[in-house]
Amino acid sequence: MRGVSVEVTRGEVLVLIGPSGSGKSTLLRCMNFLEEPTSGIVRLDGRRLGVIDSNGKSRRMGGRELAEMRSQIGMVFQLFYLWPHLTAIENVMAGLTDVRGMSTRAAAEMARAQLAKVGLADKFTAYPEQLSGGQRQRVAIARALAMEPKVMLFDEPTSALDPELVDEVLAVMEKVAEEGMTMIVATHEMDFARRVADRVAFMDEGQIVELSSPQDIFEQPTNERTARFLRKFLA
Amino acid sequence: MNLDFGVAVAYLPHLLQAAGLTIFLALTSQAVGTGLGTLLALGRSAGPRWLSAIIWVYVWIFRGTPMLLHLFFIYYAAPLFGLTLDALPAAIIAMSLSTTAYSCEIIRSGIQAVHHGQIEAARAVGMTYPKIVRRIIMPQAVRIIIPPYMSNFISHTKNTSLASVITVPELMLTAQMIYSSTYRAIEILSTAGLIYLFLTSCLTWLQLYFERATAYEKRGLSERRKRLLGVSQPS
Numbered sequence: 137m138r139g140v141s142v143e144v145t146r147g148e149v150l151v152l153i154g155p156s157g158s159g160k161s162t163l164l165r166c167m168n169f170l171e172e173p174t175s176g177i178v179r180l181d182g183r184r185l186g187v188i189d190s191n192g193k194s195r196r197m198g199g200r201e202l203a204e205m206r207s208q209i210g211m212v213f214q215l216f217y218l219w220p221h222l223t224a225i226e227n228v229m230a231g232l233t234d235v236r237g238m239s240t241r242a243a244a245e246m247a248r249a250q251l252a253k254v255g256l257a258d259k260f261t262a263y264p265e266q267l268s269g270g271q272r273q274r275v276a277i278a279r280a281l282a283m284e285p286k287v288m289l290f291d292e293p294t295s296a297l298d299p300e301l302v303d304e305v306l307a308v309m310e311k312v313a314e315e316g317m318t319m320i321v322a323t324h325e326m327d328f329a330r331r332v333a334d335r336v337a338f339m340d341e342g343q344i345v346e347l348s349s350p351q352d353i354f355e356q357p358t359n360e361r362t363a364r365f366l367r368k369f370l371a
Numbered sequence: 372m373n374l375d376f377g378v379a380v381a382y383l384p385h386l387l388q389a390a391g392l393t394i395f396l397a398l399t400s401q402a403v404g405t406g407l408g409t410l411l412a413l414g415r416s417a418g419p420r421w422l423s424a425i426i427w428v429y430v431w432i433f434r435g436t437p438m439l440l441h442l443f444f445i446y447y448a449a450p451l452f453g454l455t456l457d458a459l460p461a462a463i464i465a466m467s468l469s470t471t472a473y474s475c476e477i478i479r480s481g482i483q484a485v486h487h488g489q490i491e492a493a494r495a496v497g498m499t500y501p502k503i504v505r506r507i508i509m510p511q512a513v514r515i516i517i518p519p520y521m522s523n524f525i526s527h528t529k530n531t532s533l534a535s536v537i538t539v540p541e542l543m544l545t546a547q548m549i550y551s552s553t554y555r556a557i558e559i560l561s562t563a564g565l566i567y568l569f570l571t572s573c574l575t576w577l578q579l580y581f582e583r584a585t586a587y588e589k590r591g592l593s594e595r596r597k598r599l600l601g602v603s604q605p606s
Contacts, residue, residue, distance in 0.1 A: 210495075221510050
């Protein structure tokens with residue numbers, strides 16, 4: 137990845153599009169330091185991620201400090217990555233009890249509310265393997281939302297789903313966006329990008345090639361690569 | 372052929388007492404081996420490279436040489452370092468060192484079977500590594516390693532008979548002493564054999580119990596847990 141610079145304001149939805157291997161995932165993973173950028177700076181609310189600057193000196197964050205920062209950033213993965221030994225409600229509660237230090241009772245109440253919000257009020261005690269892909273991804277979204285993050289990162293959240301399950305996940309994401317969550321979404325769902333994004337970034341070969349409103353990107357892309365990608369994709 | 376099991380009955384209290392020592396040897400060294408093996412397995416899979424290398428060498432040596440040799444070595448080499456060890460402590464140390472190597476590899480296989488994506492998801496929620504080990508890795512690893520772990524426990528229990536060579540009066544040595552004075556080898560050996568079989572049967576049963584106890588998705592949440600989480604209504 138080279139020369140990527142982007143600022144997302146509170147409540148904004150930024151959608152990343154581009155061919156596979158263009159760096160969408162890597163960019164998202166750098167934003168919560170699951171991947172450590174070799175150079176460059178990531179800031180959340182003005183605070184630098186992964187590195188602490190004090191008195192002109194800088195040092196890498198320790199595990200605890202990094203974990204604390206990550207707990208303010210929600211992440212949803214392409215392959216859900218629910219914890220299979222925990223029920224849906226326990227998946228959502230784990231961060232609340234073990235990171236936020238909430239009591240089991242309070243965490244359960246919060247988790248029930250989040251699961252209800254993603255339409256899974258009847259699946260509290262289901263294990264991940266008893267759920268469909270779409271339901272699993274909605275649990276994963278509830279798990280991230282429960283932490284009340286400042287920003288939510290979605291890494292191709294519907295790419296691993298059967299086509300008939302995609303819409304239920306996109307609907308939840310749209311609802312989250314409407315509630316004012318700051319979101320950065322890597323996806324191939326162009327309709328979603330057009331409808332929900334405030335801005336769309338087209339990425340190719342590790343760079344943001346074009347960044348503008350969905351209208352401009354989809355109707356009059358200024359870059360030849362963007363145009364070619366969209367022609368092929370929307371054909 | 373003339374068999375007289377009256378001798379075996381007469382010496383049964385001696386044999387049972389010796390079996391007590393066999394159990395003690397097996398349990399203590401297995402406990403030490405499990406504790407150290409867990410630490411080594413974590414060091415090997417998540418520690419710095421130098422630590423991982425040291426642990427690899429340890430396993431290489433102790434898994435690659437006979438336990439009989441470790442027993443002799445600890446027993447006879449200790450005085451060279453100014454230590455005089457009784458037979459029993461020497462046996463416990465040697466057997467612990469040996470089973471630690473096996474336990475390390477068995478536990479490591481369980482740790483590595485947990486998909487790295489689940490660990491990333493836990494990091495993304497803001498869990499620190501110790502939390503991830505306790506909440507995500509170990510509960511799943513434990514279930515995976517039960518069959519190989521219990522197999523090793525069973526071999527290890529039988530291997531306590533090797534301690535007889537450094538004069539630990541466990542079941543095997545006691546049996547030998549009895550039949551060399553009574554000339555009733557068949558009767559005494561078959562009685563000792565039955566006692567070993569009883570001990571290993573207990574472990575086989577324990578394995579079954581552990582496997583059932585960790586089959587979480589078959590049992591679901593307990594009623595008490597459901598009430599605590601506020602999900603007692605049928606779902």
